Amino acid sequence: MSKTEIAAYLITLGYVGAFLFLSLKQARASGQPVWIFTRGSRSQRLPALLFKLGFAGSVLWPPVRALLGGEAAFGMLSGLPGLMLTVSGAGLALWAQLHMGRSWRIGAAEGESGAIVDSGPFAFSRNPAFVGQALLFTGLFLVRPGVVELVFALAVLVAIALQVRIEEGVLRRDLGVPYLTYQRRVSRWVGRPC
Template structure:
């Protein structure tokens, strides 16, 4: 298999397992898929966080496709078998970590935010190490894709993914959690890192 084919295969697994299977499992357990859609009015920062995430996914899919058909070429400095192999390992780890963190959320797992909904604040397991392990795992997966198909659309997609995740967490999710859980979330955010342990603490 060529690197673009491997990248597309891993991305398919990521979508099927991380979004498809997980939403089916959530519906079986709770009666809801967990999808809450894009927050905010069109043009707002909240709205761009959701739209940017979709665009990041589009870049991640286009990157291997464009490389496969010869429209873009991989960066020469990273176009080596050992880099591709490392990318496969990193992307696979990102998929596994995403699913693990999703399952650790239990019935509180959601895609998007419903301001009128109250979910349990999960603070145990991997959520005792970082507040947003699913997003950390998704960034890890995106980095793996860049290593497999190191071209400019893949790099743009990764940068866009990180930017929109930052927006989603800071502008949408943290204000929601503060409003719903108050001092419980303040204490949690002051002691557990945002994406990595002990980093991004809210003082």
């Protein structure tokens, strides 16, 4: 593995470790479980599976690939832009998770929504944690543009697209007018509301 690949892998390990640690900490602080994929609708099964594939793969595949002697990459893209996306994505996702505090959930289930968080990164995106994860996995693919890395990145991007729509429906039903007002004011991703 190149130095850039090692750096991206260490950032990924750090992000996944921090994500899990903060989720556990936030569950203890709120007195409620934060993993609620299994409490939500059956439509969350596919996004949950895709997230697990992407996250577990990004942690487990690089050492396996190194032990096996690597694989053919699509071409040598510059690793620096990918590394910058990886760092900024991990940072944004962790900032959003920290900022949510007791409202942090993984998945969506009616009656289990936290309070609306509309400050910090949530002032410019309704889904900054997902935006950060999308940047992170896109960056990982750019650092090492291989077939397996593409599969992991696409798994996470598809999971994000599916999960956001599910969560928005749950939040509209749980939080009503305050969420609709927030939805009109802040974009789903970044920028002007859509």
